[in-house]
Amino acid sequence: MLLIPCPWCGACNENEFICGGESDRKRPTDPAAVDDKTWTDYLYNSTNHKGMTGEWWWHVHGCGKWFTIRRDTVTHCIESAPGDQT
Amino acid sequence: MKRFSFFALARNALTGHRNWAQMWRSPEPRREYDAVIIGGGGHGLGTAYYLARNHGMSNVAVFEKGWLGGGNTGRNTMTVRSNFLREESVPFHEKSLDLYQGLSRELNFNLMVSERGMITFIQSSAVNRIALQMANTMHIYGAEYRMIGLDEVRRRIPIFDPSPDMRLPITGAVYQPRASMVRHDAVAWGFARGADARGVDIIQNCEVTGIRRDGGRITGVETNRGFIATPRVGMAVAGHGSVVAAMAGIRLPIVTQPLQAWVSEPIKPILDEIVVIRSYYGTYLMQSDKGEIVIGQGCDPYPSYAQRGTFPIIEDATTAMLEVFPRFRRLRLLRHWAGMLDMPYDGSPIISRTDVPGFYVDVAGSGGFKTTPAAAYTFAHLIARDEPHPLAARLGLDRFSSGRLVQEGGVSANR
Numbered sequence: 350m351l352l353i354p355c356p357w358c359g360a361c362n363e364n365e366f367i368c369g370g371e372s373d374r375k376r377p378t379d380p381a382a383v384d385d386k387t388w389t390d391y392l393y394n395s396t397n398h399k400g401m402t403g404e405w406w407w408h409v410h411g412c413g414k415w416f417t418i419r420r421d422t423v424t425h426c427i428e429s430a431p432g433d434q435t
Numbered sequence: 436m437k438r439f440s441f442f443a444l445a446r447n448a449l450t451g452h453r454n455w456a457q458m459w460r461s462p463e464p465r466r467e468y469d470a471v472i473i474g475g476g477g478h479g480l481g482t483a484y485y486l487a488r489n490h491g492m493s494n495v496a497v498f499e500k501g502w503l504g505g506g507n508t509g510r511n512t513m514t515v516r517s518n519f520l521r522e523e524s525v526p527f528h529e530k531s532l533d534l535y536q537g538l539s540r541e542l543n544f545n546l547m548v549s550e551r552g553m554i555t556f557i558q559s560s561a562v563n564r565i566a567l568q569m570a571n572t573m574h575i576y577g578a579e580y581r582m583i584g585l586d587e588v589r590r591r592i593p594i595f596d597p598s599p600d601m602r603l604p605i606t607g608a609v610y611q612p613r614a615s616m617v618r619h620d621a622v623a624w625g626f627a628r629g630a631d632a633r634g635v636d637i638i639q640n641c642e643v644t645g646i647r648r649d650g651g652r653i654t655g656v657e658t659n660r661g662f663i664a665t666p667r668v669g670m671a672v673a674g675h676g677s678v679v680a681a682m683a684g685i686r687l688p689i690v691t692q693p694l695q696a697w698v699s700e701p702i703k704p705i706l707d708e709i710v711v712i713r714s715y716y717g718t719y720l721m722q723s724d725k726g727e728i729v730i731g732q733g734c735d736p737y738p739s740y741a742q743r744g745t746f747p748i749i750e751d752a753t754t755a756m757l758e759v760f761p762r763f764r765r766l767r768l769l770r771h772w773a774g775m776l777d778m779p780y781d782g783s784p785i786i787s788r789t790d791v792p793g794f795y796v797d798v799a800g801s802g803g804f805k806t807t808p809a810a811a812y813t814f815a816h817l818i819a820r821d822e823p824h825p826l827a828a829r830l831g832l833d834r835f836s837s838g839r840l841v842q843e844g845g846v847s848a849n850r
């Protein structure tokens with residue numbers, strides 16, 4: 350069971366949250382201008398990194414906030430890093 | 436290859452079973468192969484077997500970083516079935532069941548295929564609708580999948596005893612008679628033995644650490660046993676798809692998630708069919724040959740390479756099980772484990788060429804034990820001919836850029 354640090358509520362059980370995926374994903378600023386390959390990469394592909402990863406979490410059964418944390422996908426250690434969006 | 440038979444058993448009994456031959460060699464890797472398969476699970480070993488058997492390619496190696504079947508092949512809950520929603524999926528999974536039916540004989544290795552049927556409970560009108568749609572699609576491909584009433588459920592499952600105040604009452608079920616259980620280790624070992632007999636080198640404890648390219652094309656793989664030259668690499672690494680694909684500079688539409696299973700202490704035979712509760716997302720259970728009740732559910736809901744699961748899944752699945760089989764509350768848990776699955780975005784397997792010529796990927800996805808023979812069969816075809824096999828032609832990566840996804844997301848929990 351993970352304890353996810355919500356910036357508003359503090360650490361809460363993981364089943365109060367939904368994981369929103371990688372936080373380094375950037376939507377192309379002008380989707381109409383990019384080719385199919387770039388757009389497909391943005392829509393579907395992921396780095397799926399083995400190790401420390403930035404990711405979005407949503408406190409859906411709590412305060413409703415979206416925020417980012419850094420979590421190690423091997424050890425499950427969680428860090429909140431400077432620059433995290435809350 | 437020394438064939439297994441009744442006479443071989445009798446002969447070896449005379450010498451106290453001390454003289455059985457090794458099932459496969461453990462050769463030194465050659466410096467060069469016509470094709471290299473990364474990953475010694477059922478998919479990788481099966482691919483090597485079919486490369487040799489169907490395409491005459493035997494200068495092939497399988498590199499496995501641990502031991503054969505030590506990944507998901509040896510961790511899964513052994514269920515094979517073909518009840519799927521899409522016209523791309525049904526014939527592919529039917530092919531797998533067809534192959535499974537003949538493989539014990541073909542490989543001269545008992546896969547212990549036990550055709551016990553699967554019963555999926557219907558607990559909402561949405562599931563009722565999907566089940567009907569699946570039954571119709573499957574009917575088109577000649578696969579039997581039918582709705583059954585509670586009478587038949589009770590007849591087939593005498594211990595069916597749902598609590599009267601359960602939250603989603605069971606109104607009926609849908610039944611695939613041909614769904615089976617297959618001994619998972621035997622699939623890896625049988626394919627390994629068959630591939631080895633046809634000249635394939637199986638190298639265990641050999642991790643691929645890099646993929647070398649020259650002007651875009653594959654030239655070989657770096658391993659902890661040195662560089663091995665090859666023009667063709669087939670990746671079948673289940674929970675490590677993104678890690679290995681990154682070695683070739685490729686990103687895939689997958690997320691790695693843990694999947695758990697747990698078993699009770701063995702009890703006397705009490706449950707014949709494979710049972711799915713809160714269907715298509717929910718809990719499934721069956722009784723193993725050893726008598727254990729085997730229980731599983733969907734993936735853990737976030738990415739992880741930890742190969743262990745999170746507790747809420749166990750709690751949730753146990754609750755669902757006890758609603759239908761209250762007598763199981765006295766069962767004691769014996770073992771629990773997890774594997775790591777590469778979940779494709781649309782829930783369907785990926786068998787594909789890539790942007791790197793000579794680099795091919797097989798992503799087993801959520802329920803890749805059932806697909807092992809068909810995936811191996813079609814992946815070998817792709818690697819040998821650089822042409823997709825017709826049965827897997829719609830399972831390529833190009834479906835993501837064309838938008839023609841093969842959505843099977845809703846079946847992920849229903850191994």
Ligand SMILES: Cc1cc2nc3c(=O)[nH]c(=O)nc-3n(C[C@H](O)[C@H](O)[C@H](O)COP(=O)(O)OP(=O)(O)OC[C@H]3O[C@@H](n4cnc5c(N)ncnc54)[C@H](O)[C@@H]3O)c2cc1C
Pocket residue numbers: 473474475476477478479498499500501502503504505506507508509510511512513514515641642643644671672673674675679694695696731772773774775776799800801802803804805806850
């Ligand atoms: C608990 C659980 C229950 C399941 N139940 C079912 C079920 O009932 N029915 C069903 O159809 N499916 C089920 N599945 C899914 C199924 O087990 C997998 O999809 C399938 O076994 C994948 O087979 P594979 O050969 O592709 O992968 P694996 O058997 O995982 O083999 C991949 C191999 O690649 C190796 N490898 C990884 N990286 C490298 C590298 N760099 N170099 C060399 N080797 C490498 C790994 O060590 C591993 O042995 C279940 C999975 C789990 C975890």
Ligand SMILES: [Zn+2]
Pocket residue numbers: 355356357358359408411412413414
């Ligand atoms: Zn909160």
